[in-house]
Amino acid sequence: MTVVLAVVATTAAVIGLGVGEIRISAVDVVRTLVGETSPTLETVVTQWRLPRVLLAVMFGAALGLAGAIFQSLTRNPLGSPDVIGFDAGAYTGAVTTIILAGSTSLVIPGALVGGIVTALLVYLLAYRSGVHGFRLIVVGIAVTAMLGSLNSYLVLKAPVEVAQMAAVWGAGSLNGLEWFEVRWGALSIAVALLVVVGAGRQLAALDLGDDAAAALGVRVERSRLALLLGGTALTATVTALAGPIAFVALAAPQVARRLTRSAGVRMVPSAAMGACLLIVADLIGQHAFPAVVPVGLVTVVVGGLYLVWLLVRQARKEIHS
């Protein structure tokens, strides 16, 4: 299944590299990538389009992975980082720095700090001799709602041009991202992966409940903290560089689970699914409409429908059981 997803993502990537104001055939795209090409093609493909495609794949995978981690830890398909407040917190951090600095120059550290502080806050508020999934979600949703109103207030009080910058950042987009972002994004995601891969093996045991996991030799709180940190770092990286891209983390693990028919959400298929979702969503955002639409809007529309479906389904299940 993961192989199929990789093929889909690769195909979408080639399309993404070829399609645009200058159309390039798939053959030429591949040729350019292996270095047999003209300088013009080189500029268009490697300089202009490749960073965006790489970012879509990287960020999509990071979000899918983060979603798998949080949903697994909270044992709830709603327990994804965008639902439990990290995006809202990152946005608060970003808007604050935009207002204070009058430009987007400090947006990356601002969003990182905002996201991480919110994550810590949610974790601490939900902590009562260990963190339990449902409490984390409820606290997260409450914090998201409060930050949402704070964000609206900040944007309304700000001067028009600042508000505009904040709104553009808040839509979540891969527009204007270049090799600079690819490098930093890759570095930051690589560090997070080190943390996550170490603790990730414990997820299979953690899925059985805390006591059962501990009885199987898992150091529960330590593994959970490592996974939370890793997952937060993955989400924060994406949000800091591209703005909040909602619903990929929410949908990817669940779609992947249904496609692979696996038990519980799994990390690798979720990451592959996330990469697919984001690169396809970005293609749609770039080319399906008269003007370029931020990918965050596409994922919100698609993901919003998915969320409604998920909520209805869960509500029905709870009524029946």
Next chain:
Amino acid sequence: MTLEAIDLTFGYSARPVGEHVDLTIEEGSFTVVVGPNACGKSTLLRALSRLLKPSAGQVLLDGKAIQSMGSKQVARRLGLLPQTALAPEGITVADLVGRGRHPYQSALRQWSRADEEACREALEVTGTTDLADRLVEELSGGQRQRVWIAMVLAQQTGLLLLDEPTTFLDIAHQIELMELLTRLNREGRTIVAVLHDLNQAARYGTRIVAMRDGAILAEGAPHEVVTAEIVERVFDLKCRVIDDPVSGAPLVLPLGSIDSTTSMSPDAAP
């Protein structure tokens, strides 16, 4: 494989559930822990299995302090089935049982032939081989519980701790499970189970530990512990104890106050 609690004080944040508890689980025994609700049975089980750090005293596993042992090292000797175990949605029986092999795996050592063999055996012993490809959520309560036991058996530990394994099962499945545990015990495993049913405890256990308010009030063979006097002290329940005509084990008959043909005091009985 012995498990010992020495002067153990355990509980949750500042509030001790049990204080100065001494207990020895003898090798090869089938020890059943009984006691009223909230007497600390499950908490004791958690403390014995290292899930809960005692605030004083210690637990010795084969003579070594369990807190000083690595968590995987402990998990290879002592298996625990908690009440709170959850089956992830969409998991198959074989997959769930396979997760019992976690303590034997690491980043470098993935699924091996020994894992395969341990799971096959665990499924066979619990009579769940035919269920291997089924989804856990589709099973009946009795089947599901046997699958969980198989998961713990796949851990290949000489010592099994089970927290109320028969809760939610109907009487036939309760007996089926108790006989499975007895069989496992006779094949050489040391078993500790928390149970609610005194009569099942007396019939299947080789040793009974009776707890109340975090303390052990009585401990010993079923005939020594399951007596009218001790049952009343532990549960505040007046009863008569007779010999079970089927198994010869002590059988508790609560006197109650309604429709009782015997008067409240056993001495005054005709």
